[in-house]
Amino acid sequence: MPEIRNFTLNFGPAHPAAHGVLRLVLEMDGEVIQRADPHIGLLHRGTEKLAESKIYNQSIGYMDRLDYVSMMCNEHGYVLALEKMMGIEAPIRAQYIRVMFDEITRILNHLLWIGAHALDVGAMTMFLYAFREREDLMDVYEAVSGARLHATYYRPGGVYRDLPDSMPMFEKSRWHNEAEVKRLNKNREGTVLDFIEDFTARFPKYVDEYETLLTDNRIWKQRLVDIGIVSPERALQLGLTGAMLRGSGIEWDLRKKQPYEVYDKINFDIPVGTNGDSYDRYLVRVEEMRQSNRIIKQCVDWLNKNPGPVILDDNKVAPPPRTAMKSDMEALIHHFKLATEGYCLPEGEAYAAIEHPKGEFGCYIVSDGANKPYRLKIRAPGFAHMSAMDELTKGHMLADVVTIIGTMDIVFGEVDR
Amino acid sequence: MDSLIAIWENVPEALRIVIVILLKIIAILLPVIIAVAYTTFAERKIIGYMQVRCGPNRVGPKGWLQPIADVVKLMFKEIITPTRANRAVFFIAPMLALAPALAVWAVIPFWEGGVLSDINAGLLFVLAITSLDVFGIILAGWASNSKYAILSSMRVGAQVVAYEIAMGFALVGVLMLAGSLNLTEIVNAQAGGIQNWFVWPLFGLLVVYFISGVAETNRAPFDVAEGESEIVAGFHVEYSGMAFALFFLAEYASMLLISILTVLLFLGGWLSPFGATFVDVPLLGMILGDGIHWLFLKAFFFLVLYLWFRATFPRYRYDQIMRLGWKILIPVTLVWIFGIIIFKALQQLGVL
Numbered sequence: 001m002p003e004i005r006n007f008t009l010n011f012g013p014a015h016p017a018a019h020g021v022l023r024l025v026l027e028m029d030g031e032v033i034q035r036a037d038p039h040i041g042l043l044h045r046g047t048e049k050l051a052e053s054k055i056y057n058q059s060i061g062y063m064d065r066l067d068y069v070s071m072m073c074n075e076h077g078y079v080l081a082l083e084k085m086m087g088i089e090a091p092i093r094a095q096y097i098r099v100m101f102d103e104i105t106r107i108l109n110h111l112l113w114i115g116a117h118a119l120d121v122g123a124m125t126m127f128l129y130a131f132r133e134r135e136d137l138m139d140v141y142e143a144v145s146g147a148r149l150h151a152t153y154y155r156p157g158g159v160y161r162d163l164p165d166s167m168p169m170f171e172k173s174r175w176h177n178e179a180e181v182k183r184l185n186k187n188r189e190g191t192v193l194d195f196i197e198d199f200t201a202r203f204p205k206y207v208d209e210y211e212t213l214l215t216d217n218r219i220w221k222q223r224l225v226d227i228g229i230v231s232p233e234r235a236l237q238l239g240l241t242g243a244m245l246r247g248s249g250i251e252w253d254l255r256k257k258q259p260y261e262v263y264d265k266i267n268f269d270i271p272v273g274t275n276g277d278s279y280d281r282y283l284v285r286v287e288e289m290r291q292s293n294r295i296i297k298q299c300v301d302w303l304n305k306n307p308g309p310v311i312l313d314d315n316k317v318a319p320p321p322r323t324a325m326k327s328d329m330e331a332l333i334h335h336f337k338l339a340t341e342g343y344c345l346p347e348g349e350a351y352a353a354i355e356h357p358k359g360e361f362g363c364y365i366v367s368d369g370a371n372k373p374y375r376l377k378i379r380a381p382g383f384a385h386m387s388a389m390d391e392l393t394k395g396h397m398l399a400d401v402v403t404i405i406g407t408m409d410i411v412f413g414e415v416d417r
Numbered sequence: 418m419d420s421l422i423a424i425w426e427n428v429p430e431a432l433r434i435v436i437v438i439l440l441k442i443i444a445i446l447l448p449v450i451i452a453v454a455y456t457t458f459a460e461r462k463i464i465g466y467m468q469v470r471c472g473p474n475r476v477g478p479k480g481w482l483q484p485i486a487d488v489v490k491l492m493f494k495e496i497i498t499p500t501r502a503n504r505a506v507f508f509i510a511p512m513l514a515l516a517p518a519l520a521v522w523a524v525i526p527f528w529e530g531g532v533l534s535d536i537n538a539g540l541l542f543v544l545a546i547t548s549l550d551v552f553g554i555i556l557a558g559w560a561s562n563s564k565y566a567i568l569s570s571m572r573v574g575a576q577v578v579a580y581e582i583a584m585g586f587a588l589v590g591v592l593m594l595a596g597s598l599n600l601t602e603i604v605n606a607q608a609g610g611i612q613n614w615f616v617w618p619l620f621g622l623l624v625v626y627f628i629s630g631v632a633e634t635n636r637a638p639f640d641v642a643e644g645e646s647e648i649v650a651g652f653h654v655e656y657s658g659m660a661f662a663l664f665f666l667a668e669y670a671s672m673l674l675i676s677i678l679t680v681l682l683f684l685g686g687w688l689s690p691f692g693a694t695f696v697d698v699p700l701l702g703m704i705l706g707d708g709i710h711w712l713f714l715k716a717f718f719f720l721v722l723y724l725w726f727r728a729t730f731p732r733y734r735y736d737q738i739m740r741l742g743w744k745i746l747i748p749v750t751l752v753w754i755f756g757i758i759i760f761k762a763l764q765q766l767g768v769l
Contacts (some may be wrong), residue, residue: 031568120646219730219733374523398568398647399641
């Protein structure tokens with residue numbers, strides 16, 4: 001009898017469903033996966049090593065580029081670790097702003113996830129719907145930080161600046177006439193907070209729209225239910241976090257279990273799944289979008305009522321305001337010192353983690369007392385999820401691999417770092 | 418003019434027939450190809466609006482020259498042959514895919530008598546020729562020497578077997594009611610207004626037929642052969658330039674064909690839904706009476722359905738398509754056909 005060998009398929013790194021640069025070497029028996037071997041590192045940029053030769057604040061911008069769909073959350077993890085080392089805490093208003101932007105980022109991330117996931121499974125309309133809403137949130141990013149994607153907005157001791165009083169507006173052009181511009185600018189007339197509030201009022205309707213398209217869709221259910229099941233025990237053993245863990249029915253959310261910032265003052269629920277399959281994780285993430293919306297609403301209400309400082313007054317950590325810099329000698333010196341030399345962290349080590357949209361994102365900093373970290377280790381949730389790839393895909397079909405990549409919500413910026 | 422007629426009269430009889438047929442072929446194929454080009458445009462526009470975006474709007478006024486720009490681009494692109502591909506089969510495959518998709522149009526009547534070849538076994542011819550389509554795809558996948566392409570070929574092979582049967586059974590119902598294989602006669606059997614169309618007694622078969630049609634043409638949600646996000650582009654992943662364009666042309670020509678066939682078989686083709694009610698009214702009679710415009714209008718509806726499916730549904734998995742074909746569609750057609758048989762038998766016995 002001739003020897004029957006399995007079929008080896010190189011899936012990626014330039015594959016439409018590879019979410020960037022995933023390379024999977026699949027060993028298949030016909031269409032059924034026998035073994036999935038993820039090869040990573042194609043997007044490795046050496047963020048951790050680079051951080052060792054930079055003063056602390058200069059690495060904040062690199063954090064944005066880790067998971068480039070949940071930018072501010074990455075910054076948050078890093079900034080929180082720095083604050084823990086220094087033993088400082090941001091002013092309360094800054095904490096609310098951070099929480100608000102964490103949740104905005106969560107929505108941004110989940111919107112991209114639902115779009116990409118649906119596109120992988122074949123429903124391409126979702127992608128464009130999700131991007132319609134992302135556009136609004138990107139504009140909020142731009143309004144506060146000047147950048148739509150890589151914000152570099154958080155600082156140790158607060159945030160870079162207070163929320164501006166105006167939203168950027170559309171202008172008349174060849175493509176948009178006056179009436180159209182007026183319609184587009186209708187909810188941009190007030191402050192940034194007004195715009196966000198308007199968004200929170202609209203957003204639940206949008207989520208309903210997504211759910212109409214997907215939740216009860218027979219094909220969607222056939223493609224997701226019972227695909228990539230993880231038992232609660234296995235999920236813990238594999239180090240899965242975030243929706244990957246909650247989908248298996250374990251109620252673990254750092255925002256509740258180890259509250260940081262002001263999450264303990266805010267009302268929200270943690271959705272959990274029951275079967276631990278892709279469909280449950282889908283439902284969990286959709287509900288998370290609704291809960292994030294709730295959190296944002298609460299933050300907006302608080303922020304509207306409580307003005308105050310958004311960064312520490314301690315000029316050894318945070319630069320003085322620019323106006324002071326122009327007239328005050330000491331302020332100028334502080335600014336110069338911070339911009340060139342930065343600040344030194346006390347000798348020691350610290351780990352701080354946040355509930356990132358994808359799971360637990362943590363930064364472990366070892367300092368030898370200099371103005372640069374001795375070592376920075378980033379705990380990216382996607383990396384742990386990636387390592388469960390083989391176990392999740394075994395015995396499924398080729399099309400399910402794509403579903404599982406989608407349900408893991410992998411972004412290679414953070415896996416490869 | 419007179420000299421032209423003189424020349425024509427000097428042409429030998431046999432040659433005249435050939436010339437007339439060739440002219441007829443051009444008169445059918447040219448509009449089909451233009452329709453294909455603008456179907457791609459319609460697809461991008463309609464899906465665009467469904468997805469809250471504009472679709473192509475830069476080339477020409479409102480984007481109307483987009484298909485022409487696409488054709489020009491595809492013609493000037495290099496056709497790359499993968500190393501170790503089977504060159505002969507690699508180039509024959511797209512032609513094999515396109516030829517049947519165009520050949521079927523020979524028996525499609527556009528109005529009473531408006532058909533290139535009014536053969537008796539028209540429907541059989543359609544079934545036979547459309548089945549050949551798949552060979553182009555299977556060979557393309559095999560000849561490309563690519564693993565993605567070969568997976569796609571395997572999927573198509575299995576899918577077509579399942580859906581060809583469902584499709585054939587759905588047509589049996591039509592045959593039983595019309596009592597003829599000739600497409601013109603099938604349409605004429607539905608004459609007399611909307612209540613006589615086969616869609617009413619055969620609604621289940623219409624649904625099965627159209628679903629199988631979508632599956633046959635490898636369109637969403639049954640596009641596992643193309644499987645954009647799984648096997649990249651499936652059988653035509655290695656094709657570029659005109660070789661790719663031929664597959665594209667074949668796919669869209671088949672879409673048009675299925676739409677028109679559905680209308681001919683179930684919705685009375687060029688017949689007006691009002692029957693002969695308005696025939697005597699001047700002008701209005703022209704519009705509301707029978708005519709090719711009804712055929713196009715109804716076919717356009719099914720074409721839009723194709724696009725609507727694509728904008729709405731996720732893609733089936735390969736084994737789920739098989740399950741749908743074998744366990745749902747085929748039993749439905751069988752039961753329906755039994756129903757018709759009983760009905761017909763009772764009619765002949767004089768009970769009904």
